[in-house]
Amino acid sequence: MPNNSDALPPRSKHAQLARPHSGEFGRHELAILGAPCGRIKELAARLLPLLEPTLRVAYVDADHAAGDDAAQGGSGGQDAILQAGAAAELTDKITFTRLDVKRGLDKFSQQEWLQHQGMVLVNGNHFRARQQLVILDPAKPLEKKLDRLTDVRALLLPEGVTEVPAYLRAHLGAADVPIFFLQDTAAIAELILQEWRAAAPPLRGLVLAGGRSQRMGQDKSKLAYHGQEQRAYAAELLAPFCQDVHVSCRPDQVVELEYAGLRPLPDTFADLGPLSGLLSAFRQDPNAAWLVVACDLPLLSAATLEHLVAHRHAGKLATAFQSPENEWPEPLITIWEPRSYATLLRFLGLGYSCPRKTLINSDIALLSPPAPLELRNVNTPEEAAQVRRELE
Structure with a gap:
């Protein structure tokens, strides 16, 4: 008796669905790394006024102080309601709304909460993103974090820095990565907007x-x-x-x-x-x-x-x-x-x-x-x- 099993499609437990393109946080995400956290946040704050007229932008960071406090047995930044056992607290702050949720932040939740943003800027010292801006700050060398540099969109030179380190040039290879001065906020913002426009969905x-x-x-x-x-x-x-x-x-x-x-x-x-x-x-x-x-x-x-x-x-x-x-x-x-x-x-x-x-x-x-x-x-x-x- 002939065996027709070869003609049958392979059995699949799950439906074959096309998935939206997304990184850890969103479709368009950009990690900033290579500098202390304060300098990264300061750059993000300078970029936001130039990006916001075109894009809704979110910023993703971690709280050192809360983590240190929790490690020492403190509340880790939780207010009295969360400490009392509430799973979440939604607060209308009149000019903005704050949602504190007492559970782990998995990648699916991140994407769900940030889906309404046109761009997500990420503190790359704590989190990865699909694309990166790299600050060449001597105080925060990236020699041991090259695995995070998967798609570098620009190198940013702080005052007094004029050379790209040899290890970074070797890592980037033939990639033609533009270089800007860190204080040239307008040029960095225009690069981000140009690349965002070029990546508009068909x-x-x-x-x-x-x-x-x-x-x-x-x-x-x-x-x-x-x-x-x-x-x-x-x-x-x-x-x-x-x-x-x-x-x-x-x-x-x-x-x-x-x-x-x-x-x-x-x-x-x-x-x-x-x-x-x-x-x-x-x-x-x-x-x-x-x-x-x-x-x-x-x-x-x-x-x-x-x-x-x-x-x-x-x-x-x-x-x-x-x-x-x-x-x-x-x-x-x-x-x-x-x-x-x-x-x-x-x-x-x-x-x-x-x-x-x-x-x-x-x-x-x-x-x-x-x-x-x-x-x-x-x-x-x-x-x-x-x-x-x-x-x-």
Whole structure:
């Protein structure tokens, strides 16, 4: 009897999921090392005013005094509530909020708490990060920490230092690492911003066409306002701005979309409305930004899309237009950045499937639409007839 076991795919205990690109703390993280901790923190404080207009920046450090106190039998910096046994304490400090949590900080928690930041600066004396800025301070030589220098982005010379140590030149090899004076804050900040912009996630397109079109009475993605089905028209609009364009659909629509020459992306999150398509797109590629357009926007033009893409803010959770009908963001013509995936899932876990609620409660770039009428959704036969008259 023939053995067909070789034809079967290898058994896997876990689903094969694409994982978001992230380091110890976030997608964009930069360790500063090679100097005493005070000098590292001082550099971070100088950089922040120049980075913050573009990026939300977090700083990661360790507290020597608290550690020493705990080692000597003290409270280790815990206040009375934590000492009494509370697992966490959330304090509204009016101008900021502090969360003290009495448990270990694993790498998954770090990424979860810092996911809303565009950049994480890290004290490299205590923690590793994917990329590094190296201060050549003679008081803190790095000869025994070369394993931490995995992707050095710049060397920083303190006053009085003019040479790169031989051991460091040998470690860097042929790498062309720029050198700045430590006090040249503007140049260091501009390098960080340039590299952050260059690493912006690629833009992929998604036409939402998996709805049931109950109010229209027929599949509104198949309606033709411009001589072709609206789903194909929307895909063509997106194509010049995206590396590729997918059409979000129900599994039963896949064959017909392929036959129509479109690229289907079937929903893997069922019965969640537009959120189904958005989450399915991020499940396929969590490292791209998705430019999402609903199929029921027949008045949408390339000029409006160009405006959206030109004003994209990759440091925010999303870039969206303000709805012409109210002050809320319009979620179905929006650029959703990679970090929005975890946020959308968090809102779903809290029982909310409305993408607009995620936008309202997140740090986004909100734009005024250049042509507000183009954002009009067409959901009924009467609305479709009106649009056809306007397009004549």
